[in-house]
Amino acid sequence: MVSYKQIEASNALLNDATAPRVSVFVGGTSGIGQLTVRALVATGASLRIYLVGRKASEQRTRAFIQELRAVNPRADIVWTEAEVALLSDTKRVCEVIRTKEQRVDLLFLTAGYAPMGARRETEEGLEVAQSLEHYSRILFVRLLLPVLGAAAAPRVVSVLGGGLERASSVNVDDLDLKKPGNFTFIRAQTQYVAMHTLALERLAGENPDVTFVHSWPGSVNTGNVWRGLQGQDPNSWMAWFVWLVLEPVIRLVGLLSSSDEEAGPRHLFQSTSAAFGGRGVPWEGKPGVNSLGKPEDGLFLVNYKCDTTPNVKAMHVLREKALEKVWDHTQEVLRPYL
Ligand SMILES: NC(=O)c1ccc[n+]([C@@H]2O[C@H](COP(=O)([O-])OP(=O)(O)OC[C@H]3O[C@@H](n4cnc5c(N)ncnc54)[C@H](OP(=O)(O)O)[C@@H]3O)[C@@H](O)[C@H]2O)c1
Structure with missing residues (x-):
């Protein structure tokens, strides 16, 4: 485990020369994204952040931006409206950023939610949480790779x-879980996680100059568990389960492990430390190992303690069994937007 003291010491080294000069936060309007933006801005460094979010969240995000400007007047926060569950809008917003910026140092992706309710699809025919947590995120990477x-x-x-x-x-055989009976919360969540890791690992292999982190934040009480149930029957058994069991457990774990208060600084560390691949704020501790088990750049699977794992057994099977199919299918879904 990387101690919180080490996290604070590393983040304290962020300044005009070492902080990401230009960042794009997709999902910085709430939760872990917002906590990480706050930690980044609090460094006092001169930087620009594109806060990408949907129209419905603009008003409260403007208040957040005021707060950030008061903390750090040298932070240029650019509100950038987009409905990122839609790949067409993801493409549009990437084009906007690419016309304004010659380089982007950090792409930070958090939009998504636990798909606990009934299956819901975007007008492009993708399950909403899968689009947010996998397809749209991979499209952001693909389209912003040049910068x-x-x-x-x-x-x-x-x-x-x-x-x-x-x-x-x-x-x-059903990567989008469209066949009757296949879409359940557990299946969807585990499938999206594995598909995302496989696609990120492939991108990391093709882009050795970019460091990739796939983070598991543990249990942070952001209200995320309720999002999948929005607009659905508040008296469903799933809503009762979340209210009576899941949310109290998340709150308790978050309190006991300090993950609520540490989430922002820990994700800033994951975004900037040389512990992951050697580039970034110097790190004298044990170097993280990438998903191939090597202490060198690539994709890092990082948990809420900032430990890395290659998850060897599962990843070996997934590479053999699923990598090509996941990659080909993801390419097929994204092709009209590339
Ligand atoms: N929190 C945890 O303990 C935990 C644990 C494991 C995994 N995760 C996953 O990690 C990611 C980040 O978690 P978090 O707790 O920071 O999430 P969060 O605060 O609930 O939401 C993150 C972002 O997703 C956006 N979003 C949600 N539904 C959307 C939709 N239908 N269309 C467009 N944007 C939407 C939100 O935008 P608005 O601000 O506009 O609502 C917000 O900016 C999520 O994918 C979550 O499932 C979280």
């Missing part, structure tokens, strides 16, 4: 479930 590649130490951090992949998590 990420221009940065000195570019990094992509995607917050979901890195390290939680299981050998049996991917149904290669």
Whole structure:
């Protein structure tokens, strides 16, 4: 485990020269994204952050931006509206950022929720949580790679479930879980996590100059568990289960492990420390190992203690059984937007 003291010491070294100069936060309007933006801005460094969010969240995000400007007047926060569950809008917003910026140092991805309710699809025919947590995130990476590649130490951090992949998590015959009976909360969550890791590992292999992190935040009480149930029957057994069991457990674990208060600084560390691949704020502790088990750059599966795991057994099976199919299918879904 990386101690919180080590996290604070590393983040204290962030300044104009070492902090990401230009960042794109997709999901920085709430939760872990917002906590990480707050920690980044609090460094006092001169930086620009694109806060990408949906229209419905603009008003409260503007208040958040005022707060950030008061903390750090040298932080240029650019509100950037987009409905990122839609791949067409993801493409549009990436084009906007690419016309404004020659380089992006950090792409930080958190949009998504636990798909606990009934299956809901976007107008593009994708399950909403899968689009947010996998397809849209991979599209952001693909479309911003040209500007990420221009940065000195570019990094992509995607917050979901890195390290939680299981050998049996991917149904290669139904990658979008469209067949009757296949879409359940557990199957969807585990499948999206594994698909995302496989695609990120592939991208990391193809882009050795970019550091990739797939983070599992543990249990942070952001209200995320309720999002999948929005607009659905508040008296369903799932709603009662979340209210009576899941949310109290999340709150308790968050309190006991300090993950609520530490989440922002820990994700800032994951976004900037050389512990992951050697580029970034110097790190004298044990170097993290990538998903291939090597202490060198690539994809890092990082947990809430900032430990890395190659998740060897599960990843070995998933590479053999699912990698090509997941990659080909993801390419097929994204092709109209590339
Ligand atoms: N919190 C945890 O303990 C935990 C644990 C494991 C995994 N995760 C996963 O990690 C990621 C980040 O978690 P979090 O707790 O920070 O999440 P969060 O605060 O609940 O939400 C993160 C972002 O997702 C956006 N979002 C949610 N539904 C959306 C939709 N339908 N369309 C567009 N944007 C939408 C939110 O935008 P708005 O601000 O506009 O609502 C917000 O910016 C999520 O994928 C979550 O499932 C979280």
